[in-house]
Amino acid sequence: MRERAVHRRTCGAHEEHRRLLNTDPAYAANRAIIESQAWEVERGMRSLERSGVTQIPVVVHVVYTTATNNISDAQIQSQIDVLNHDFRKTNADVANVPSVWQSLATDARISFYLATSDPNGQATNGITRTHTSTITFHSQTDDIKSAASGGADPWPSANYLNLWVGPRIVNAQGQELLGYAQFPGGPAATDGVAIVHSGFGTSGTAASPYNLGRTATHEIGHWLNLFHIWGDDGTGCTGSDQCGDTPNAGGPNFGAPGFPHVTCNNGPSGDMFMNYMDYTDDRAMFMFTSDQVTRMQATLDGPRSSIGSTWLIPWTKFTRFTKFTNFTWLTKFTGFTFITPFTEFTWFTRFTGDPPPFEIDPLIQIADLVFALSELLIANVPELKEAADRLAPVGVTHLHELIAAEPDALAQAIGSNAHAVKALQSDARNSLARMNKSAS
Ligand SMILES: [Zn+2]
Numbered sequence: 001m002r003e004r005a006v007h008r009r010t011c012g013a014h015e016e017h018r019r020l021l022n023t024d025p026a027y028a029a030n031r032a033i034i035e036s037q038a039w040e041v042e043r044g045m046r047s048l049e050r051s052g053v054t055q056i057p058v059v060v061h062v063v064y065t066t067a068t069n070n071i072s073d074a075q076i077q078s079q080i081d082v083l084n085h086d087f088r089k090t091n092a093d094v095a096n097v098p099s100v101w102q103s104l105a106t107d108a109r110i111s112f113y114l115a116t117s118d119p120n121g122q123a124t125n126g127i128t129r130t131h132t133s134t135i136t137f138h139s140q141t142d143d144i145k146s147a148a149s150g151g152a153d154p155w156p157s158a159n160y161l162n163l164w165v166g167p168r169i170v171n172a173q174g175q176e177l178l179g180y181a182q183f184p185g186g187p188a189a190t191d192g193v194a195i196v197h198s199g200f201g202t203s204g205t206a207a208s209p210y211n212l213g214r215t216a217t218h219e220i221g222h223w224l225n226l227f228h229i230w231g232d233d234g235t236g237c238t239g240s241d242q243c244g245d246t247p248n249a250g251g252p253n254f255g256a257p258g259f260p261h262v263t264c265n266n267g268p269s270g271d272m273f274m275n276y277m278d279y280t281d282d283r284a285m286f287m288f289t290s291d292q293v294t295r296m297q298a299t300l301d302g303p304r305s306s307i308g309s310t311w312l313i314p315w316t317k318f319t320r321f322t323k324f325t326n327f328t329w330l331t332k333f334t335g336f337t338f339i340t341p342f343t344e345f346t347w348f349t350r351f352t353g354d355p356p357p358f359e360i361d362p363l364i365q366i367a368d369l370v371f372a373l374s375e376l377l378i379a380n381v382p383e384l385k386e387a388a389d390r391l392a393p394v395g396v397t398h399l400h401e402l403i404a405a406e407p408d409a410l411a412q413a414i415g416s417n418a419h420a421v422k423a424l425q426s427d428a429r430n431s432l433a434r435m436n437k438s439a440s
Pocket residue numbers: 011012013014218219222228
């Protein structure tokens with residue numbers, strides 16, 4: 001069957017958002033909480049938790065009918081490359097942002113990589129391939145996201161960004177879609193982004209004007225809780241994308257407009273149609289704003305807090321862990337965040353900042369890392385070193401024991417050495433990486 005081209009950008013994310021609000025009470029409740037958290041961050045009532053760059057593991061599910069739309073690994077990698085430019089503001093065309101908004105273009109501090117281990121811990125290239133007889137998939141039923149309906153099942157959305165690439169996707173009205181995303185707060189079984197193969201990546205079957213990978217940039221923006229820049233109120237001037245630094249705009253812009261395009265009394269600069277969250281062609285969109293980045297980071301702290309540098313750690317794996325009597329305290333100062341007891345035998349822990357270079361069995365290595373870090377802290381924070389030397393004769397050597405012996409003074413010492421602690425975290429990770437290398 002001949003595939004029809006999409007002549008204007010079409011995205012089903014908002015329609016899916018409305019559908020879930022109307023049909024899924026849990027989604028509606030989650031959305032209220034998520035927006036409340038975002039609101040607090042945007043107004044400075046709550047600070048962002050993640051410093052540095054969050055690396056998100058991606059699995060691409062290629063659902064294909066022909067050899068042609070069974071897109072190549074190279075086309076998939078070309079998409080990852082675009083994401084890593086767009087979300088780090090290293091895309092060359094950011095230079096085309098009009099000077100009036102240059103200072104608003106912001107690094108989102110998010111990068112993406114094809115997953116290297118699958119949900120069972122086995123090595124993977126982060127790509128699944130599923131042959132199907134289904135030519136047309138539907139956003140309304142999410143049929144591409146389930147093997148039972150001709151698509152491919154997701155990997156756990158708490159740990160992976162699921163990207164489905166399909167032959168053809170339509171909305172409830174039968175309108176051809178470039179793609180659609182599920183906003184945070186929705187069902188795990190359908191969480192992720194679906195994109196038509198001809199709008200994915202920059203090579204192979206990617207077709208102009210959607211061959212620069214911006215459909216995925218746009219849809220992942222939704223997945224991280226960004227709304228369309230015109231506020232999704234049709235062509236009216238009352239809708240808002242909840243971002244203070246994106247001009248109020250009348251409706252979507254298509255193609256590659258000339259600057260400025262004034263609507264809703266937003267002159268002289270007009271609509272920010274070069275924003276990734278408008279409907280312009282790939283070559284005409286090239287920026288996120290500061291407020292959009294704040295919303296995305298708030299999402300990583302909130303509903304997507306388990307993704308990126310996060311593992312579920314079985315308690316039983318902490319063979320050396322019992323040496324610590326006050327692990328919660330230690331994590332506070334070492335940059336580990338203990339979130340919550342999950343079940344009797346499992347805990348979540350999370351790294352803040354850059355992810356560690358773990359490839360093999362992160363479960364045990366995290367415990368090792370904490371040990372390595374505590375040793376480094378003692379060696380490098382003068383007050384700790386002094387206390388360790390002084391108390392060693394009475395058998396006090398481990399960090400938690402030192403702190404227990406002289407809590408106030410030493411806690412303060414670590415707190416006032418925050419920069420040193422950060423550097424030590426990096427050293428500890430490097431040490432572990434070397435240990436792994438020599439062990440394997
Ligand atoms: Zn959209």
